[in-house]
Amino acid sequence: MKKFKSHFKFNRQEQSGIFFLLLAIIALHIGYFYVKEVQVRGQPPFQLNEAIQTEIEALKEKKALEDTVRIYPFNPNYITDYRGYMLGMSVSELDRLLEYRALGKFVNSAEEFQNVTRISDSLLLVISPYFKFPEWVTSKQAVAKSVPKSNYSTVQNEEKKKDLNKVTAEDLKKINGIGEVLSARAIKFRDRLGGFLLDEQLYDVYGLDKEVADRALNRFTVQSPPLVVKINVNEASVGQLSELVYIPRSVAQGIVDFRNVHGSVEAWEDLIKIKDFPAEKIERIKLYLTLKK
Numbered sequence: 452m453k454k455f456k457s458h459f460k461f462n463r464q465e466q467s468g469i470f471f472l473l474l475a476i477i478a479l480h481i482g483y484f485y486v487k488e489v490q491v492r493g494q495p496p497f498q499l500n501e502a503i504q505t506e507i508e509a510l511k512e513k514k515a516l517e518d519t520v521r522i523y524p525f526n527p528n529y530i531t532d533y534r535g536y537m538l539g540m541s542v543s544e545l546d547r548l549l550e551y552r553a554l555g556k557f558v559n560s561a562e563e564f565q566n567v568t569r570i571s572d573s574l575l576l577v578i579s580p581y582f583k584f585p586e587w588v589t590s591k592q593a594v595a596k597s598v599p600k601s602n603y604s605t606v607q608n609e610e611k612k613k614d615l616n617k618v619t620a621e622d623l624k625k626i627n628g629i630g631e632v633l634s635a636r637a638i639k640f641r642d643r644l645g646g647f648l649l650d651e652q653l654y655d656v657y658g659l660d661k662e663v664a665d666r667a668l669n670r671f672t673v674q675s676p677p678l679v680v681k682i683n684v685n686e687a688s689v690g691q692l693s694e695l696v697y698i699p700r701s702v703a704q705g706i707v708d709f710r711n712v713h714g715s716v717e718a719w720e721d722l723i724k725i726k727d728f729p730a731e732k733i734e735r736i737k738l739y740l741t742l743k744k
Contacts, residue, residue, distance in 0.1 A: 506576070525582070540568065544568040544569060544570050555675060615672055617674075617675070620638050623667065636656055640655070645679070648677070649738075653667060682740050685715045685716055685742065702725060702726075702728050719733060719737065
């Protein structure tokens with residue numbers, strides 16, 4: 452019988468060739484993984500730039516707000532629960548602001564607002580451009596920035612003012628243009644309000660010219676605003692509404708009539724539609740009323 456030669460039988464030379472081929476393949480694999488490991492280790496570690504990340508988060512939050520609600524300039528001292536929610540503030544952040552205001556204190560800068568509420572840097576970047584403080588606050592801040600620190604204490608002493616909520620009729624009569632009648636009328640107006648909340652309310656005193664009021668505000672300013680418990684427009688009676696100095700009894704009756712017909716007052720624009728409503732005083736009136744149901 453004819454014997455077949457096995458195909459898996461190699462001579463010494465062929466065995467040596469196969470051995471070196473396998474050795475070369477193993478060496479190439481080892482070299483490949485070694486080079487790859489060196490390249491990975493040589494790459495610099497990823498680092499998070501916190502400043503850029505904060506700015507990105509702020510832009511994202513701002514974009515989200517723009518997509519949901521249009522923001523108008525506002526005084527952050529009078530943020531309502533609803534507005535705070537729309538701005539992205541938490542309940543605890545709003546509570547800190549309300550507790551601060553309950554002490555009769557005001558925030559006068561974005562930094563002070565953050566210190567009180569403890570909101571994040573990213574949220575502050577989004578909402579602070581819309582902060583609108585009274586003119587006397589912004590002008591005082593401008594003076595602080597323009598005057599060197601060495602001279603600032605001198606300027607503060609020169610511009611030190613008395614509390615507008617504590618001045619007497621005699622104090623007011625020292626202002627050129629304010630006599631017996633106007634001084635008594637200003638004090639009576641202040642008493643009806645329960646105290647001025649803003650310096651600008653001095654302009655609302657009947658018969659007091661703006662120029663005279665400006666002279667008075669150069670010497671007096673609101674330092675101890677009263678704590679105001681706002682009147683609920685949708686629950687108050689005619690008598691309660693007319694207690695507010697800015698709302699005559701006829702307008703108070705108009706508000707109640709509007710409420711009876713429409714169920715409730717949904718927006719400040721509804722009040723402006725009421726006959727004889729003092730639309731020019733709406734920003735003052737908002738300080739004393741609320742639309743909450």
